[in-house]
Amino acid sequence: MRALGIDLGSRQVKLAVMKDGKLEDMRSYSTMSFYRNYCSYREGIRLDTKALGLSDFDMAVSTGYGKNNTNMADFVQINEIKAHVYGALAQTGLEDFMLLDVGGQDVKVTRVEKGMITDIELNEKCAASCGRYLENMANVLEISLDEMANCSSNPIELSSTCAVFAESELIGKIAEGIELERLCAGVNHSMYKRLQPMLANFKGRVLVVSGGVANNAALTGYLANDYDTVIKLDNPQFNGAIGCCHYAARLASKKVLERHVE
Amino acid sequence: MKEKIGITTTVPVEAIIAAGFAPVDLNNIFVTSNDCQGYIEAAERDGFPKSMCAWIKGLYGACMINGIKKIVGVVQGDCSNTASLTEVLRLRGIDVIPFSYPHERSAENVKNELDRFMKLWGVDLKSVEAVRASLQGIRGKAILLDELTWRESKASGFENHLYQVSMSDFNSDPEVFEGELDSKLCEIEDREADEPRLRLGYIGVPPMMADLYEFAEQQGARMVYNEVQREFAFPRAGYAKNIYEQYADYTYPYDIDFRLKEIKKQIEERKLDGLVHYTQAFCHRALDDIIIKSRIDIPIINIEGDKSDRLDARTRLRLEAFLDMLCDRKEAL
Ligand code: SF4
Numbered sequence: 300m301r302a303l304g305i306d307l308g309s310r311q312v313k314l315a316v317m318k319d320g321k322l323e324d325m326r327s328y329s330t331m332s333f334y335r336n337y338c339s340y341r342e343g344i345r346l347d348t349k350a351l352g353l354s355d356f357d358m359a360v361s362t363g364y365g366k367n368n369t370n371m372a373d374f375v376q377i378n379e380i381k382a383h384v385y386g387a388l389a390q391t392g393l394e395d396f397m398l399l400d401v402g403g404q405d406v407k408v409t410r411v412e413k414g415m416i417t418d419i420e421l422n423e424k425c426a427a428s429c430g431r432y433l434e435n436m437a438n439v440l441e442i443s444l445d446e447m448a449n450c451s452s453n454p455i456e457l458s459s460t461c462a463v464f465a466e467s468e469l470i471g472k473i474a475e476g477i478e479l480e481r482l483c484a485g486v487n488h489s490m491y492k493r494l495q496p497m498l499a500n501f502k503g504r505v506l507v508v509s510g511g512v513a514n515n516a517a518l519t520g521y522l523a524n525d526y527d528t529v530i531k532l533d534n535p536q537f538n539g540a541i542g543c544c545h546y547a548a549r550l551a552s553k554k555v556l557e558r559h560v561e
Numbered sequence: 562m563k564e565k566i567g568i569t570t571t572v573p574v575e576a577i578i579a580a581g582f583a584p585v586d587l588n589n590i591f592v593t594s595n596d597c598q599g600y601i602e603a604a605e606r607d608g609f610p611k612s613m614c615a616w617i618k619g620l621y622g623a624c625m626i627n628g629i630k631k632i633v634g635v636v637q638g639d640c641s642n643t644a645s646l647t648e649v650l651r652l653r654g655i656d657v658i659p660f661s662y663p664h665e666r667s668a669e670n671v672k673n674e675l676d677r678f679m680k681l682w683g684v685d686l687k688s689v690e691a692v693r694a695s696l697q698g699i700r701g702k703a704i705l706l707d708e709l710t711w712r713e714s715k716a717s718g719f720e721n722h723l724y725q726v727s728m729s730d731f732n733s734d735p736e737v738f739e740g741e742l743d744s745k746l747c748e749i750e751d752r753e754a755d756e757p758r759l760r761l762g763y764i765g766v767p768p769m770m771a772d773l774y775e776f777a778e779q780q781g782a783r784m785v786y787n788e789v790q791r792e793f794a795f796p797r798a799g800y801a802k803n804i805y806e807q808y809a810d811y812t813y814p815y816d817i818d819f820r821l822k823e824i825k826k827q828i829e830e831r832k833l834d835g836l837v838h839y840t841q842a843f844c845h846r847a848l849d850d851i852i853i854k855s856r857i858d859i860p861i862i863n864i865e866g867d868k869s870d871r872l873d874a875r876t877r878l879r880l881e882a883f884l885d886m887l888c889d890r891k892e893a894l
Contacts, residue, residue, distance in 0.1 A: 414890070415835070415860040418883040419875075464816055549893050 300551055303356045304543025305346075306364035306376070307333075310403045313537050316353065317544035324353075326539050340474065343372035345498040360545035362539055364405070379539065382383035384409055384416055384548075386542030387507045390462040390532050396505040397526075400538065401512035408493065408501050420497050423527065427462035428493035430512045435462065437473055439469055440479065444515075445494035450483035451517035457489040465489060493520075504528065567618055567632035569646070570639050571793045572660050573675060573808055575692040577633065580627055580682040584656070585732040591619035592628060592769065597870050600626060614843045615769060615868045617642045624655060630654040638677055638814030639664025641845070647808040671809040684802070688700070696731075697737045703728055703794040705746060711785040711831045714754045717892070718763070718784030719774035720745070725790035757783035758833055759887055763831035764788040764824060764837035765846065771867035773837075773880075780884040786827050789813050792840075816850055825833050830861060835860040835887045837880075842867040862889060 301323075306313040312333040316324040317333035321504035329339070337347045348354050361374040364444045372490050387398050394414040400407040427433055444544045455472050457465050465486075472482055490512075505525040508519055513535035532538055565584040568574070574584045575786075591600050594810070601615055607625075609618050620643075624632065628697025632648035636659045647657045647739075660678055663670035679689055706724050709716040724742060731738040758781035767790055774784060792813050802805035812820040838861050840847040850863045862883045864876055 349730045378882065378885065381885060384886070412854065412862075413858075413860045415862070417860075417862045417879065419879050419882060546889075549889065 300357050300548060302547035303353065303359040303542040304350075304369070304382075304545075304547060305359070305361040306379075306537075306539030307361060307371075307437040308355040308402060308539075310419070311536070313349075313387065313540040314353075314538050315540035315544050316356075317541070317548070318436050320548065322541065322544075323542070325534060327536070332554075338536040341372070345372050347410040348376075348436060357484055360547040360550065362543055369402055375547070375550060377543065380407060380409055380416065380419055380421075382409065382539045382546065383509060383541035384411055384542065385545045386533065386538040386540075387411070387509060388528040389413060390538070390541065391530055392506070393505060393506055394547060395503075396488075396507050396530075397498075397501045398502045398509065399494070399501075399522075400510040401430060401494070401508070402536075403434075405429060406510075408442060408497050410501055410503070415457045418500065419502065421463040422561060423461075427460060427465070428497070428511070428527040432462045433457050433486065433490060433512065433515065435466065436469060439466060440473075440482060442479065443481065447483040447486060450480050451487060451520050452484055453481050454488035455481050455485035458461070460493065462534040486516060488521060490515075491518055498525070505530065507532060511536040562632075565629065565733060567624055567629040568730060569632065569634050569643050571813075572635060573678060573689075573804060574730060575689045575696065576675075576684055576772070577678050578683045578768040579679075579684040579692045583632075583733045584668050584730040585733045587620045587623040587632070587679060588616065588767070589630070589727065589730065590623040591616070592764075592767075592771075592870070594623075597769075598868070601868055610844050613678070614640075614642055614841050615843075615866075619645050621646060621649065624650060625653070629655065631658070633658045633660050633813060635660050635662065635814075640822065654802060662808075662811075664837070665691070666809055666815040668805060668809055670855070672805045675808060682886065689804055693798070693807070694723075696735060697799060699728070699731065699735060699742065700795055700798050701744060702739065702742045703797050704750070705706055706742070707791060707794075707796065709746070709749050710783075711760075714756045714783075715752045716749045717774065718761075718777060719771065720749070721784065722763070722767065722771070722774060722787045722790050725787060725794040726780070727791075728794035745800075757781060759783070759834045759891065760785045761834045762786035762788065762824070762828060762833045763790075763832065763839065764836055765849075766841060766844075768839050769841070769868070770870050770872050772870075773839075773864075773870055776877060776880065777837075777884070780881060781888065782884050786831050786833060787823060788827070817849060820855070821856055823852075825857065828857070833859060833885070834891050837861075838863045840865050860890075 300319055302317045304315045310330055311327045312330055313327045337350050339345050359374045361371045362377050364380045383400050396411050398409040406422040408420040409416055437444045457468050464532055471550055504527045505528045509532045514532045519529050565585045565589045566577050566582045569582050577584045579626055600619045601621040604618035634657050635646040640656055658681055661674055663674055691746050703725055710721040761782050761784050763784040797810050798807045814821050838850055842865055854861050
């Protein structure tokens with residue numbers, strides 16, 4: 300059983316290939332180049348698997364950002380939240396946890412109990428708590444995201460809730476001559492503080508973190524104060540695509556497929 | 562016309578009816594009115610705080626707006642907020658007759674309380690038993706309706722909810738109510754069976770937002786078990802030797818173990834795929850969720866209602882995701 304999973308994000312398209320439960324391939328493309336180079340339009344979006352050098356799938360599942368762009372022909376489309384939860388379920392083997400997914404432009408928090416989604420909180424409107432914010436701030440500080448992600452001690456206070464204001468505040472702090480480490484830690488900590496209100500209704504024992512921002516060790520370190528266990532998924536930015544692969548495996552069970560074909 | 566006696570929840574209406582009065586469930590007046598918000602408003606204007614359960618405010622509004630003069634208030638076993646509510650109602654000149662479901666559910670305790678209650682109404686056991694017997698026909702019909710829901714897949718979850726919840730006061734007129742139930746049963750029996758994709762149970766107090774039922778059906782899920790509503794209808798009354806046994810066998814006001822036993826039995830019998838546990842904002846029963854989730858194996862989603870009589874967008878999204886995954890699980894088996 301070979302499955303293809305695609306997560307059509309707003310800025311990146313992530314793709315995973317799984318054979319008999321084992322990941323064979325993971326790739327990401329900028330959304331722009333993905334559509335331009337690998338898709339054509341004929342009654343829906345057609346994926347040129349040949350051009351991608353991918354073939355021989357038993358099942359293909361896609362998920363997407365919001366309601367856009369998910370209309371891929373020959374793919375079973377599933378809800379994005381569900382894709383992420385299936386990814387986390389399969390990768391952690393847990394049935395009860397909170398899932399925090401911080402992507403480039405959106406944040407999703409999900410409560411999973413007995414393997415089912417029971418609560419959801421979404422932020423798709425404000426970029427101040429998303430990966431985009433970290434990228435901007437790293438640019439201002441002229442440092443790589445990876446380097447910034449390791450700074451957590453003695454953070455400076457960035458008080459504003461808005462990403463635009465935070466940037467000017469940061470520039471003020473640079474002018475004050477504060478050392479780079481503390482500035483970086485301040486950025487990471489401000490991100491953590493913005494996530495807190497979203498997590499207020501999602502207290503629990505285990506937090507699973509996915510999305511590109513899960514790679515930010517400072518952030519997961521701060522989160523570790525609020526949960527007994529914080530689990531960072533491997534290849535966290537591919538969680539949606541991986542979830543699609545696992546769902547595809549389930550679809551192999553005929554009955555589930557019937558519902559989608561109905 | 563018989564004088565109406567407001568009740569704050571299910572109470573031994575047999576005694577009230579035997580005394581020649583017509584019980585009216587204040588919850589039903591409140592929740593079926595076109596102006597729920599107005600009832601809540603009325604209570605808030607009279608000083609009810611924001612952080613108070615909307616049902617309590619609704620009960621208060623229902624009394625005030627409908628000129629109810631006398632009520633039976635359940636001061637133990639149901640809700641400590643109701644106990645305080647009855648004090649405020651007294652202050653407003655309403656005559657309050659207290660009733661308690663004893664903390665410890667023993668035949669003796671229940672008997673003592675019922676004897677006291679009957680005495681307050683000036684009725685004896687014989688006349689109360691006569692009323693109890695006369696209500697057995699309607700109770701049987703409620704059971705039939707319930708079976709048409711879970712066994713035959715003909716009645717909707719909402720019908721199951723509505724007719725059973727109405728059994729707390731028989732819409733103030735058992736005879737008329739029985740007639741309505743009869744014609745509803747005829748209509749339902751004539752339908753084709755329509756097996757839902759998912760079989761859900763609804764547990765907890767009846768919902769503030771009745772569109773929950775319709776929303777669930779739109780997702781292919783039907784509430785084939787309405788826990789508390791069914792308890793209001795006393796489905797096991799036929800096995801009770803007397804009124805004392807009947808009210809000792811009512812699950813909701815007593816300890817949670819007793820309640821869970823019945824829920825578990827129904828999960829098995831009705832082959833439920835999942836549960837919706839409804840709790841009300843600012844209600845102590847929200848804590849039940851902890852126990853229920855740890856003692857029941859099937860998936861449970863807790864939804865909380867407050868003042869609104871419509872499902873909000875967030876709750877819809879949550880329910881949709883929950884039911885979607887529940888479907889996956891069921892169909893992948
Ligand atoms: S919902 Fe809770 S607080 Fe409100 S009346 Fe019922 S038991 Fe009392």
